[in-house]
Amino acid sequence: MRHPxxxxxxxxxxxxxxxxxxxAGEFMNRQMLCPGCPIAPFHTLIDACEExxxxxxxxxxQLKGVAGAV
Known part of the structure; x- marks a missing residue:
C-alpha cells in the first residue's frame, strides 16, 4: 500500500x-490526546498544533524524523 x-x-x-x-508516541509524549480521538478523522496536524x-x-x-518520512 502506498503512503499518502x-x-x-x-x-x-x-x-x-x-x-x-x-x-502517535510523539503526540502522547506531549500529552496530546489525538491518537484514538473520535475527531482524528476530521482533524489535521495543523488543527492539532493550533489546539x-x-x-x-x-x-x-520532528514527526517526519520519527516516521522516516524525510
Missing amino acids: DFDNPDLPLSELFHHWPAC YGLEEMAFRE
Missing part, C-alpha cells in the same frame, strides 16, 4: 497514525 503525502495539509490525523504509527499551541512546522519536522 506526509506534507499534505489536508491529511487527517487518523491517516497519519495509520500509515506512520510511530508518530495545543505548537509551532506546526517544527512539530511536523
Whole structure:
C-alpha cells in the first residue's frame, strides 16, 4: 500500500497514525490526546498544533524524523 503525502495539509490525523504509527508516541509524549480521538478523522496536524499551541512546522519536522518520512 502506498503512503499518502506526509506534507499534505489536508491529511487527517487518523491517516497519519495509520500509515506512520510511530508518530502517535510523539503526540502522547506531549500529552496530546489525538491518537484514538473520535475527531482524528476530521482533524489535521495543523488543527492539532493550533489546539495545543505548537509551532506546526517544527512539530511536523520532528514527526517526519520519527516516521522516516524525510
